[in-house]
Amino acid sequence: MAQATHAETNEIDVRTLVPMQRHQKIFELVDQLAPGGKFVLVNDHDPKPLYYQLEAEHPRQFSWTYLERGPDVWRVEIGRLLKAA
Numbered sequence: 001m002a003q004a005t006h007a008e009t010n011e012i013d014v015r016t017l018v019p020m021q022r023h024q025k026i027f028e029l030v031d032q033l034a035p036g037g038k039f040v041l042v043n044d045h046d047p048k049p050l051y052y053q054l055e056a057e058h059p060r061q062f063s064w065t066y067l068e069r070g071p072d073v074w075r076v077e078i079g080r081l082l083k084a085a
Helices: 020-033 050-055
Strands: 002-006 009-013 037-041 064-068 074-081
Touching: 002 074, 009 020, 020 074, 037 064, 050 064
Parallel strands: 009 037
Antiparallel strands: 002 009, 037 074, 064 074
16 A cells, blocks of 8 residues: 655555455544544545445544545545544
8 A cells, every 4th residue: 555645644545455445444544543633545436435434433523625536536635623523
């Protein structure tokens, strides 16, 4: 898995993982985020279903910001909110 730091934000490229491992790895990263922490998810498709899964399991505890919307590369900044809403 490729990881790089861009402006103090880890960029996690899950395209190198088999699809079955992607959500598990992303959830591990979300669980490890300190309040105010964030990372950029790089994927080969729109990860919108992941958003719904995160919201169901961690309601109003994270931010989700699209940085790039395909068609070949999708980049989403995911962050843990300082306070749960």
